[in-house]
Amino acid sequence: MLKLDVALSLLRQSGHPPPSGEHGSTTWMQGLLDALCELSSRDALTGLANRRHFEMALAREMDRVARAGEPALLLMLDIDHFKRVNDSHGHAAGDLVLKAVSDALLECVRPMDTVARIGGEEFAIVLPNCPPAFGPTVAERVRTRVERRPVAIGPSQKISVTVSLGGAFAPQWVRSTVPLWLERADLQLYNAKTGGRNRAVFEPAAVSLVSAEEKGLLFSQPRPDDDTDDMRDAHA
Amino acid sequence: MSEAATPRTQRARITAITSGKGGVGKTFVSANLAAALAKRGERVLVLDADLGLANLDVVLNLYPKITLHDVFTGKHRLEDAIVPVAGGFSVLLAGSGMVEYSRLTPEVRDQLLATIEAVTPRFDRVLLDTGAGISDVVLYTVSLAHDVLVVTTPEPTAMTDAYATIKVLAGTQGRRTLQLVVNQVLKPGEGRTIRGQLQQVIDRYVSPGLEAPVKLEFIGEVPVDPAVREAVQKRQLLLEVFPGSPAAQAVLALAARLVS
Numbered sequence: 001m002l003k004l005d006v007a008l009s010l011l012r013q014s015g016h017p018p019p020s021g022e023h024g025s026t027t028w029m030q031g032l033l034d035a036l037c038e039l040s041s042r043d044a045l046t047g048l049a050n051r052r053h054f055e056m057a058l059a060r061e062m063d064r065v066a067r068a069g070e071p072a073l074l075l076m077l078d079i080d081h082f083k084r085v086n087d088s089h090g091h092a093a094g095d096l097v098l099k100a101v102s103d104a105l106l107e108c109v110r111p112m113d114t115v116a117r118i119g120g121e122e123f124a125i126v127l128p129n130c131p132p133a134f135g136p137t138v139a140e141r142v143r144t145r146v147e148r149r150p151v152a153i154g155p156s157q158k159i160s161v162t163v164s165l166g167g168a169f170a171p172q173w174v175r176s177t178v179p180l181w182l183e184r185a186d187l188q189l190y191n192a193k194t195g196g197r198n199r200a201v202f203e204p205a206a207v208s209l210v211s212a213e214e215k216g217l218l219f220s221q222p223r224p225d226d227d228t229d230d231m232r233d234a235h236a
Numbered sequence: 237m238s239e240a241a242t243p244r245t246q247r248a249r250i251t252a253i254t255s256g257k258g259g260v261g262k263t264f265v266s267a268n269l270a271a272a273l274a275k276r277g278e279r280v281l282v283l284d285a286d287l288g289l290a291n292l293d294v295v296l297n298l299y300p301k302i303t304l305h306d307v308f309t310g311k312h313r314l315e316d317a318i319v320p321v322a323g324g325f326s327v328l329l330a331g332s333g334m335v336e337y338s339r340l341t342p343e344v345r346d347q348l349l350a351t352i353e354a355v356t357p358r359f360d361r362v363l364l365d366t367g368a369g370i371s372d373v374v375l376y377t378v379s380l381a382h383d384v385l386v387v388t389t390p391e392p393t394a395m396t397d398a399y400a401t402i403k404v405l406a407g408t409q410g411r412r413t414l415q416l417v418v419n420q421v422l423k424p425g426e427g428r429t430i431r432g433q434l435q436q437v438i439d440r441y442v443s444p445g446l447e448a449p450v451k452l453e454f455i456g457e458v459p460v461d462p463a464v465r466e467a468v469q470k471r472q473l474l475l476e477v478f479p480g481s482p483a484a485q486a487v488l489a490l491a492a493r494l495v496s
Contacts, residue, residue, distance in 0.1 A: 067258065067259075068259075209370075209400040209403060209404065210396055210399060210400050210403070211441075213441070214399070214437050214441050215396060217436060217437045217440060217441075218395060218396065218399060218433055218434065218436075218437045219392060219395075219433070220433075
C-alpha cells in the first residue's frame with residue numbers, strides 16, 4: 001500500500017488542488033506526480049522557478065544555442081541592501097519585498113523566459129532568442145519597474161527597493177557549460193554592485209569583426225571571378 | 237605574426253576544415269571528403285576536433301567505446317581510439333565528455349598537439365573537423381594544420397562569418413592561402429561567384445594591411461541535393477549510399493582537386 005498522505009498534505013499546504021480522477025487510479029496518480037514535480041521545481045515563497053529547475057532550463061538553452069546559434073541572455077539580479085530591510089523591518093517585510101520583486105520580474109518578461117529565485121535575494125532570468133541589442137533594454141525595464149514600485153510592508157509604510165543586474169549572452173556555436181555561463185553573468189552582477197548598485201552591467205560585446213563597409217562590398221554586385229589554377233603551384 | 241605551429245614529425249598532410257557559421261555542412265564535407273580521398277588511395281584520418289559539439293559520431297552512426305576524451309584522461313591509448321569506418325578511412329572521435337575542453341587551457345593545447353603528432357606518421361592525410369566560429373580552441377586547432385579549408389553556403393550570414401574567419405586567420409596565423417568549398421549551391425557556378433565576392437572584400441580590406449596578399453583558392457561547390465538529406469537520415473555516408481548523386485559527384489571532384 002502506497003503511503004500518499006504526506007504528498008497530499010504537501011499539495012494542500014502549497015495551495016495545489018488535489019489530483020482529479022478516482023482516488024488511486026492511474027489518472028489520479030499521474031496528477032499527483034505532476035503536481036509533485038511542479039512543486040519541487042518552484043520556490044515556495046515566490047512561486048518562481050527554483051535553482052534546480054533553473055539550472056535545467058539553462059542547460060537546455062545552452063545546448064540549443066550551441067547548435068542553433070540563436071542568441072540567449074542570462075540576467076542575474078540581486079536586491080540592493082536587502083539585509084538592511086530584514087534588519088530594520090523584520091523578515092516578514094523581507095518576504096514581502098521578495099514577492100514584490102518577483103512579481104515585477106514576471107511583468108517584464110515574455111512567456112518563454114524563465115524567471116527563478118536562485119538564492120536568498122538573488123534572482124536569475126534566462127531569455128531564449130534575445131538579440132544582443134535588446135539585452136540592455138530588458139535589463140533597464142526590469143530595473144526601473146522595481147525602482148518605481150515601492151513595496152508596502154505595513155498599512156501605512158512603503159519602502160523603495162532597487163536591484164542590480166549582470167548580463168551575459170551564451171556563446172554562439174560553442175558549447176560551454178552552465179557554471180561558466182553563470183560565472184560570467186555573476187561577474188557582471190558584481191560589477192554592477194561595485195559600480196554603485198541600481199544598475200545593469202553587461203559583458204562587453206565581442207568587437208564585430210566585419211564592418212558595414214565590408215558587408216556592403218561582400219553583397220554588392222559580384223565581380224567576374226578571376227581565380228586561376230596557377231596559384232596551386234605557388235603554395236604547394 | 238606567428239607561424240602556424242605545425243607539428244614537426246608529420247607525414248600526413250593536415251587540413252583543417254572550418255567555417256565561421258555552424259550548420260553549413262562542415263562535418264558532412266569532412267566525412268565524405270575523407271571517403272573520396274580514401275577512394276583515391278589515401279590513408280585518411282578524420283579527427284573530430286569540434287571538442288565541445290562533436291557530431292561526427294552521429295553523422296556516421298557510430299557508437300564509440302573509446303574517444304579522445306578517454307585518451308586525454310589517460311584511460312585508454314590513442315591507438316585504441318582510432319576507429320576504421322565504412323567509408324574506408326579512420327576516425328578519432330571527441331566524445332561527449334569533451335564539453336570541458338571547450339576552453340583552451342595549456343593542457344588541452346598540449347594534448348591536442350601530442351595527439352596530432354602521434355597520428356600523422358600513420359596517415360597520408362588528417363582532416364581536422366573543427367568547431368564553428370573563431371573561439372580560441374578552433375583557432376588553435378586550425379593553427380596545427382598545413383591547409384585550411386573554409387566551408388560556407390551562399391547564405392549571407394554564412395558568407396559573412398566565413399569572411400570573418402578568413403580575416404582572423406590571415407591576421408593571426410599569417411595564412412596567405414585558404415581553400416574554399418561552397419556547400420548547398422542552388423545553381424552551377426554560384427560557388428565561384430561567391431569566391432569572387434569574398435576575394436574582392438579580402439583584396440580591399442584584408443590584404444592591404446599585410447605584407448603579402450591573401451588568396452582564396454576555390455576547391456569546388458556542392459549542389460543542394462535531396463540525396464544528402466536522405467543519407468543524413470539514414471545516418472550513412474553519402475558516398476556510400478548514393479555514390480551517383482550530384483552531391484557525391486561534387487565531393488569526388490573536391491577530392492580530385494585537393495590531390496591534384
